[in-house]
Amino acid sequence: VQPLPDVFVALLAEGRVLAFNGHVDLGTGIRTSLAQIVAEELSVDMDCVTMILGHTEEAPNQGPTIASATIQISAVPLRKAAAQAREHLLAMAAAQWGIPVARLRIEAGRITDADQPERSTSYFTLLAGQKIVLTLDPGDVPLKPASQYTLVGRSSQRVDIPAKVRAEPVYVHDVRVPGMLHGRVVRPPHPGRDGGDFIGNSLLSVDQDSVAHIPGLVAVVVQGDFVGVVAEREEQAQRAMRELKLRWKDIPPLPAMDDLETRLRELPAKRRELVRQGDLDAAMGSAAQRIERTYVWPYQMHASIGPSCAVADYREDGLTVWSGTQNPHVMRIDLSRLCELDEGKIEVIRLEAAGCYGRNCADDVVADAALLSRAVGRPVRVQLTREQEHAWEPKGAAQLMQVRGAIDEAGRLSAYGFQTRYPSNDAPVLALLLTGRIAPEPRVLEMGDRTAVPPYAYPHLQIDCDDVAPIVRAGWLRGVSAMPNSFAHEVFIDELAELAREDRLAYRLAHLPDE
Known part of the structure; x- marks a missing residue:
């Protein structure tokens, strides 16, 4: 059977509408808002629409869920697909009745002849017994004008709330599959590192006899610096994790971090010139008043409300994982590299989790589960401890x-x-480092420049970004480098307003060129 290409919208004969988006709902409510967009263009009730988000086998690859880009970017093809389906159905009804499309009206999924209201049919009656596949039109599909909106732009009840109120299984932590075992990991004594020759080869020995007495123990899995235990029951895996005896090489200490400003200044840097406007030095020299300030933004934990969890089922024909990742399709690439498995044989089923903005351990624990499942040949659920979550998560x-x-x-x-x-770097999946699948060489990312250019009109402007390697395993918290840069801009203009003896809000408005 020839597989279908990526599907954005599917209307099923039984009266349901399925819609597919490659992004995931991280608590912002896109499962509801995307359903609003689809229901609006199709003129159907919200209850008819079910969103499928982030599932690698069903949803299109639209990249990671970042930068608040779901509605403004990845919702566009979804909206066009719904509009194209609507127009096709209108054309089908018009042809069936031998009348122009302009005479037709739609309400709640029913098409009616405006001149003969008794003549009416539903989308799903039109589709009965047929399978129609439309290729998304890259041109200008007629979209419903905003003046006719009845759903978009109006408050709608979140579709995810009822199941949570009823404590139904909606989180990855709730996943249970037949034959499932329980796994735990034992991390090395160098939390937070992603550089150094010791990573991947710091483990000296594992005393498997130290846990041989634990009932239900299935396996102790060792690969490089990756160590995990698998047992029939969760409390057995927890006990094995605590009692397993290991010897590690001495780990070199981290650089002193008690004076963060000095540590950051000492980092070797490659400067990028972002803006050169006017003559900064001359303007500073002739200015009526001038100031210099330094702002230090600290490392921060994500401190997710619950430790990360995942379930993996490794079989001869492929790998299925249940994950709380914000990057399902990227996660599939990492799993392919880790398990030396063709990407097409890996399925990532995305479920809600205890947060994952900016990379907590949601991706790391998926790789843990995949390695343990591959080792024992059965599905394995891995739950991190809170200590593991907070010690090893990529810090903001x-x-x-x-x-x-x-x-x-x-x-x-x-x-x-x-x-x-x-x-910062992109904090690669931990198991890739611990198993030696990738080298622990900190990459320098050119990502410190977000909002580095201030919104205010300075005649003389010089903006630079010094690109530096990470000190510890660090990702981003929210907005990558945008929050600290914006904080600095805003605190500094407060000080300039004080020097000018102006109201801080009025001073900002007087120097904002963007209406």
Whole structure:
């Protein structure tokens, strides 16, 4: 059977509408808002629409769920697909009745002849006994004008809330599959590291006899620095995790972090010039008043409300994982590399979790479960401990911002120099590092420049980003480097407003060029 291409909208003869999006709902409510968009274009009730999000076998690959881009970018083909389906159904009804499409009206999935209201049919009656596959039209599909909206732009009840109120199994932690075992991992004594020759080969020995007495123990799995235990019951796996005796190499200490500003300044950097406007040095030299400030943004934990969890089922014909990742299709690539398995044989079923914005351990625990399931040949559920979650999650990166600026004699903004450095990488999946599948070489990412350019009109402007390698395993918390940079801009203009003896809000508005 020839597989279908990516599907965005499917109307089923029994009266249901399925809609597919590659992004996932991280608590922002896109499962509801995307359903609103589809229901609006099709003119059906919201109850008819079921959203399938992030499932690699069903939803299109639209990249990771980041940058608040779901509605503004990845919802566009979904909206067009719904509109195209509507137009096709209208054309079918018009042909059946021998009348122009312009005479037809739609309400709640029913098409009616405006001139003869007794003549009416539903989408699903039209589709009965047929299978119609439409290719998404890249051109201008007629979209419903906003003036006719009845759903979009109006408050709608969140579709995910009822199941949560009733404590139905909607989280990845709730997944249970036949024959499932329970796994736990034993992490090395170097939490948070992603660099150094010791990663992947710091384990000296494992005393398997130290847990041989535990009932229900199925296996102790060792691959490089990755260590896990599998048991029939969860409490047995927990006990084995605690009692397993291991010897590790001595781990070199981290650089001193008690003076974070100095540590950040010392990092070797490659400077990127982002903006050069006017003559900053000359303007600073002739300014009526000038100040210099340094802002330090600390490392932060995501501190998810619950530790991460995943279930994996490794079989001869492929791998299925149940995951709380925000990057299902990227997760599939990492699992392919980890397990040396063709990407097409890996299915990622995305369920809700205890948060995952900016990468907590949601991806790491999926890889843990996959390795353990492959080792024992049965489905394995892995639950991290809270200590493992918080010690090993990629920390929200620290950031250093050095700012100098000036105002003229009239109190107007004159000059602004801004340098930012952001020691982060993409915090690769932990099992890839611990097993030695990838080298522990910290990558320098050019990501510290988000919102580095201020929104205010400084005649003389110089903006630089110093790209640096990470100190510890660090990702992003929210907005990558945007929050610290914006914080620095806003606190600094507060100080300039004080120098100019102006109200802080009025001063901002006077220097915002964007209406």
